[in-house]
Amino acid sequence: MTAGPGPDDAARLVTEAPKDTGYGRSPYERDRARVLHSAAFRRLAAKTQVHTAGTDDFLRTRLTHSLEVAQIAREMGARLGCDPDVVDTAGLAHDLGHPPFGHNGEDALNTLAADCGGFEGNAQTLRVLTRLEAKVLASDGGSAGLNLTRASLDAVAKYPWERRPGRRKFGVYADDRPVFAWLREGAPPGDRRCLEAQVMDWADDVAYSVHDVEDGIHGGYVTLRPLLVDADERRALCADVAAEYSGEAPEDLGEVLAELLAEPVLAPLAAYDGSHRALAALKTTTSVLTGRFVSTVVAATQERHGPGPHRRYAADLVVPRRIRAQCALLKGIALRYVMRRPGIGPRYAQQREILADLVAALLDRAPDALDPVFAPLWRAAPNDAARLRVVVDQVASLTDPAALAWHGRLVAGR
Numbered sequence: 001m002t003a004g005p006g007p008d009d010a011a012r013l014v015t016e017a018p019k020d021t022g023y024g025r026s027p028y029e030r031d032r033a034r035v036l037h038s039a040a041f042r043r044l045a046a047k048t049q050v051h052t053a054g055t056d057d058f059l060r061t062r063l064t065h066s067l068e069v070a071q072i073a074r075e076m077g078a079r080l081g082c083d084p085d086v087v088d089t090a091g092l093a094h095d096l097g098h099p100p101f102g103h104n105g106e107d108a109l110n111t112l113a114a115d116c117g118g119f120e121g122n123a124q125t126l127r128v129l130t131r132l133e134a135k136v137l138a139s140d141g142g143s144a145g146l147n148l149t150r151a152s153l154d155a156v157a158k159y160p161w162e163r164r165p166g167r168r169k170f171g172v173y174a175d176d177r178p179v180f181a182w183l184r185e186g187a188p189p190g191d192r193r194c195l196e197a198q199v200m201d202w203a204d205d206v207a208y209s210v211h212d213v214e215d216g217i218h219g220g221y222v223t224l225r226p227l228l229v230d231a232d233e234r235r236a237l238c239a240d241v242a243a244e245y246s247g248e249a250p251e252d253l254g255e256v257l258a259e260l261l262a263e264p265v266l267a268p269l270a271a272y273d274g275s276h277r278a279l280a281a282l283k284t285t286t287s288v289l290t291g292r293f294v295s296t297v298v299a300a301t302q303e304r305h306g307p308g309p310h311r312r313y314a315a316d317l318v319v320p321r322r323i324r325a326q327c328a329l330l331k332g333i334a335l336r337y338v339m340r341r342p343g344i345g346p347r348y349a350q351q352r353e354i355l356a357d358l359v360a361a362l363l364d365r366a367p368d369a370l371d372p373v374f375a376p377l378w379r380a381a382p383n384d385a386a387r388l389r390v391v392v393d394q395v396a397s398l399t400d401p402a403a404l405a406w407h408g409r410l411v412a413g414r
Contacts, residue, residue, distance in 0.1 A: 011150050035093045069091040106120070157197055223270070244332065301315060
């Protein structure tokens with residue numbers, strides 16, 4: 001496999017007539033524009049990242065998170081020699097399949113979709129890009145979604161495999177196998193991801209870890225003081241991280257955590273008070289950590305594979321062990337003090353109940369209660385499992401406020 005893109009990387013599943021804008025845009029620039037202009041991308045503005053969307057103008061939504069992931073991925077990919085528009089597109093598109101209410105909504109829909117193959121946000125993203133979003137029609141009149149290039153779709157494939165026992169994450173549903181097989185043409189056998197997908201995935205981890213801690217500190221949910229003074233609290237955090245985000249032993253994570261907490265750039269955060277000076281210190285910490293996570297990985301990858309340029313399957317991203325552990329610890333801080341904060345359980349239960357009620361109501365009242373995009377899919381579905389998938393697609397497409405409004409109209413307003 002060569003370092004540069006092959007002639008098939010720019011292929012689209014549905015052949016389109018040439019489009020001359022007078023500017024000479026590359027196929028990958030067109031991909032990026034298609035994602036940016038899609039309805040699914042706009043809806044991310046009202047979907048929860050970690051904090052509930054709309055509760056604070058400072059806090060991130062899925063939309064702002066996706067923009068940040070795209071920026072980090074574009075810079076990192078360009079330094080490695082990837083096509084910047086491919087990694088940018090992957091960053092913009094990577095969360096399009098996420099449902100209302102963040103990861104809680106994803107877990108709820110996975111349970112509700114048990115009879116049609118489960119639910120996974122990354123598999124749903126592929127479905128949105130290749131089937132549900134309106135842009136290009138196939139020869140049979142069905143939707144080809146945004147009809148992105150093979151290279152861009154492969155770059156979005158964070159988990160390029162089907163659902164497997166004992167493995168929560170996967171990237172394709174059974175009925176999306178044909179387009180998945182097409183986008184993976186040219187890939188090595190097995191589950192190896194292209195370099196652009198690895199760059200996007202690391203950019204997602206960096207943005208998730210650093211920015212969610214930033215939001216947690218500003219929102220008053222996260223304070224570093226207990227971790228600085230309480231050894232038991234540090235051990236509990238490391239146990240959480242080992243269970244959820246890292247293959248490291250808790251005691252090894254403890255060593256990395258101690259080094260991280262001792263860094264001068266984190267010291268001002270222990271006394272964060274929301275003032276202009278405190279905000280500036282918080283942004284400095286965010287910038288330093290993001291820069292470290294990007295530059296160290298770029299340098300390690302170039303040290304192993306040479307200066308490049310590196311694209312597609314010519315190299316694998318190298319993330320040093322200590323950097324990966326630092327990132328996992330930051331993710332664990334958001335998990336422990338934001339997502340699992342005291343008193344959050346009833347809200348999560350209510351969100352799961354809303355989604356369960358919506359799925360039940362739509363199964364009972366479809367196709368009339370479905371959006372015009374989904375009603376024909378329901379009528380064409382060959383069996384109950386396929387009809388359930390249509391309903392899950394409909395619910396997953398909703399924003400947080402829309403899910404509440406639909407519940408009020410279809411369930412509470414009965």
